[in-house]
Amino acid sequence: MxxxxxxxxxxxxxxxxxxxxxxxxxxxxxxxxxxxxxxxxxxxxxxxxxxxxxxxxxxxxxxxxxxxxxxxxxxxxxxxxxxxxxxxxxxxxxxxxxxxxxxxxxxxxxxxxxxxxxxxxxxxxxxxxxxxxxxxxxxxQALLRSGAQPGDDLYVSGTLGDAGLALEVLRGAVSVPAPVLDAARLRLESPAPRVALGLALRGIATAAIDVSDGLLGDLGHILKQSGVGATVDVDVAIKLIAARAYYSGAGGRFDTEPGRNQWLAWALAGGDDYELLFTAPASAREAVAAAGRTSQTPVTRIGHIDPARGLRLVDGQGQAVANTYTSFDHFA
Missing domain, CATH: 3.30.1330.10 (PurM-like, N-terminal domain)
Known part of the structure; x- marks a missing residue:
């Protein structure tokens, strides 16, 4: 041929x-x-x-x-x-x-x-x-990375970390039950582009980026181009790993296998999620929820934008969490 x-x-x-x-x-x-x-x-x-x-x-x-x-x-x-x-x-x-x-x-x-x-x-x-x-x-009406404002809420669509988990399993670095890999591999190899949500967020979101190299790394691009900082609740982020439910159903213990820090690394720094990370004013919470419903895409508020530059991680009680997570970089 x-x-x-x-x-x-x-x-x-x-x-x-x-x-x-x-x-x-x-x-x-x-x-x-x-x-x-x-x-x-x-x-x-x-x-x-x-x-x-x-x-x-x-x-x-x-x-x-x-x-x-x-x-x-x-x-x-x-x-x-x-x-x-x-x-x-x-x-x-x-x-x-x-x-x-x-x-x-x-x-x-x-x-x-x-x-x-x-x-x-x-x-x-x-x-x-x-x-x-x-x-x-x-x-x-384009959504850009440069429009985030202090006081904005920080959202992410869908789930986090499953693609990163699948990649580590396929590389042989981690072992998980078969149902966990099956669920996570689908997210790695067949991501769902959130086009409908992006269209629904026009005129609502102040800034947006897709999560391809890891949530924290891609958030860093918004913070740099907008000249602001952010606080992220890691306890909310970790709950967005869809494979956790499969893992628990397969008899694994989430807190110890493979370990909370590893789950956090997948949620915060795993690549290939292809979800939307975006900011919107606190006054637009109902409009954001409506955009999620219209596009049939779950959206979760995971933090907020701060006037002081820098990225801060906290747990559900507001206590500081060390940021030791590195997102993907082809040439790093």
């Missing part, structure tokens, strides 16, 4: 929203009047971002999901994406499920594939995604 046969068979589809899609030198997009384009790019490299044994259907899903998560954090509606794909060989048994997982998620979010590139080489997947953000009265 040649390069162009591969594109024709697995990735070429009729243009829908795009003026011109796959099959020409450039794609042509026409943003709606009164909107801005939001653009993000992510790369997944075999051995760095995923195991060689990963299900290709799940990998196709995740490759697009991590990009849609960036659009969600910006409050952007997905529009289109490009795919640059390096493959060791053109393998039908791999390409068929990969493209199915990729395009099923694309269809679910109305985000069409409009172009890209293919080449032979070590497995590498690079997606650039395009979204739309409205402009009202000359002002962009």
């Amino acid at each position: 040649g390069e162009f046969d591969l594109i024709e068979r697995y990735f070429k589809r009729p243009a829908r929203q795009a003026v011109l899609g796959v099959g020409d030198d450039c794609a042509i997009l026409q943003p709606a009047p009164g909107t801005q384009l939001a653009i993000s790019c992510d790369m997944l490299v075999e051995g760095r971002h995923f195991f060689p044994s990963v299900d290709p259907r799940a990998l196709g899903h995740k490759a697009l999901a991590v990009n849609l998560s960036d659009l969600a954090a910006c409050g952007a509606r997905p529009l289109a994406f490009t795919l640059a794909l390096a493959l060791p060989r053109a393998d039908d048994a791999w390409l068929a499920p990969f493209s199915q997982g990729l395009l099923a998620l694309a269809d679910a979010h109305g985000c069409e594939l409009v172009g890209g590139d293919t080449t032979q080489g070590p497995l590498n997947i690079c997606i650039t995604v395009f979204g739309e953000v409205p402009v009202l009265d000359g002002r962009s």
